[in-house]
Each structure stands twice: as C-alpha cells, then as structure tokens.
Amino acid sequence: MTKKAFQDYYPDYFSHCYGCGRLNEHGLQIKSYWDGEESVCIHIPKPCYTGGAPGYAYGGLIASLIDCHSMGTAAAATYRAENREMGTQPALRFMTASLHVDYLLPTPLDGQIEIRGKVKGVNGRKVVVESRLLAGGKVCARGEVVAVQVPQHLTPADTKK
C-alpha cells in the first residue's frame, strides 16, 4: 500500500492544477508528505524544463514546485491544527496570495529536486509557508508563500468526490 500524499486528499474539483492535480495528465503531479514538522516533496524534472542555460532547471518550474508544495503544506497544517484527519469534511484547499522565490544557485536538471517546507505562521485563514529547495546536496532556492484558504462558497457542495 502506498502512502497517500497531501494532494491525493484534494477533492476531484480541485485536482486539475497543472502543478499538483492528480487528474491533470499533462501536469507535474507533485506529491507532498510530512517528515516530522517539515513537509517534503521529491520531484524529478523532465528534460524539457530547462532554464536559461542548458543543464539547469527552469526558474518557473522551481517557482511552481514551491507554490504547489506550499499550498499542500498549508492544507495539511490546517488539518493538523484542527486535529482532523486529512480528507475529512469540509475539505480544505488553499490558493496562493503571494509567492516569493530567491534563486541562490543554479539548480541542476539531471537529478532529484527536494523541497522542504515549514509553516512560519497561521493567521486565521492565512498560512505562511517557507521552504528551501535542494538539489545536488545544496540549497539552490528559498521560497516564502502566503496561502489563503479557498472560501466555502467557492467550494462545490459535494467535495467528497
């Protein structure tokens, strides 16, 4: 049995995202999990996601991974804070209010990328997630993302699907 990722608990309606939707066959389909107090996502980029210089990952891919991993972390952290199992109703889904990425080093494209997230703060329906992106044993980027919970009135009635 394979452990379910944060994104596997999203209702179908919210599962078409290019970055993290399990129902988007063209997308990145990232998967995030808890590792103690940190969340972790491992991603092996396809060669087409090259950046400005050959051999290095595209900055937009790095931003995308940090974005979606942070949204998943915000949802998982909120379930935790509410002492609820992931996937219980009402479903939690976050959207990005702001995204900041500092690119510290070029990220090699020919290996595994690891993004590790940490909840920096929760303020009502707003969760701030900071993260670092590692490749080749080095921190190549840092992210800070403000996630805001999608309001219930924008969530379809039947989110059990």
Next chain:
Amino acid sequence: MTKKAFQDYYPDYFSHCYGCGRLNEHGLQIKSYWDGEESVCIHIPKPCYTGGAPGYAYGGLIASLIDCHSMGTAAAATYRAENREMGTQPALRFMTASLHVDYLLPTPLDGQIEIRGKVKGVNGRKVVVESRLLAGGKVCARGEVVAVQVPQHLTPADTKK
C-alpha cells in the same frame, strides 16, 4: 516581415528555456516587445495550465510568464541603456535572482493574458522589473523581479549563433 521579439535575439545557447526559448518545442515560447517605455507580452494559455480551480490559470504559469518577460525586458533595457541594437555583440542574457508575485484576482484561462513590464531600476548588472498581468480587462497579478546579467565567463565564446 514579422517584428522580432526580445527573445528572438537570444543566442541559441540561451534559447532552450521552457518559458522563453524559441528552441524549446515543449515550452511556452513567450514573445516580448517594446510598447513605448513599457514592455508587453501577449500569451494565450493552453487549457492544461489550469490552476487549483477549473477555469482559472495556474499560478505557476503566471509566475513563469512574469519571470521570462522580466528577463527579456532586462536584456532589452540594457541594450537601450548602452545605445546598442538588440542582438549586437556581446550578447546580453539575464537570469533571475528573485521573483515576487502578488496574486490579486483569479486569472481566467479562456482568453488572452497580457503582461506589461517596466524597468524600476538598474544597478550595475542588476535590473529590477515590475510588471502587471492583465486578463479580462483586469489586473490579476503584479510582479517584481530582480534580474542579474549572466557573466561573460558563463557565456559561450561564440554567441553569434
């Protein structure tokens, strides 16, 4: 005769980027132009670039468009500042030092996206570009990107290609 975009002047070596490389057949191949003091990029997103909610564009796509359009703007602005025609040697190419995006409104996926950039400041080899992303007649996102010129020693000797 079609007017050449900023990205059409990048040397081949720097033209494989997923966001703006004209030689990346899988990528977005964005095109940026001057419109007076502003730079403009029009992009029609493919349906696969859906975001967290159906019908809206992926935040990672928005970040990617802002990122690559800002890199192009930084290069074009530096050619202008040096009173040089685009494409003259030595070739100019920028990489992203930091990227910040504020998502103001959901961006509709079923139409045209316009990104308009403006150079906020130049400090040596560093150029700050601010931009706004418009769709459906509204400003849906704002970006601020710090671009840094790729050093000559990382640029291949023959950049005339």
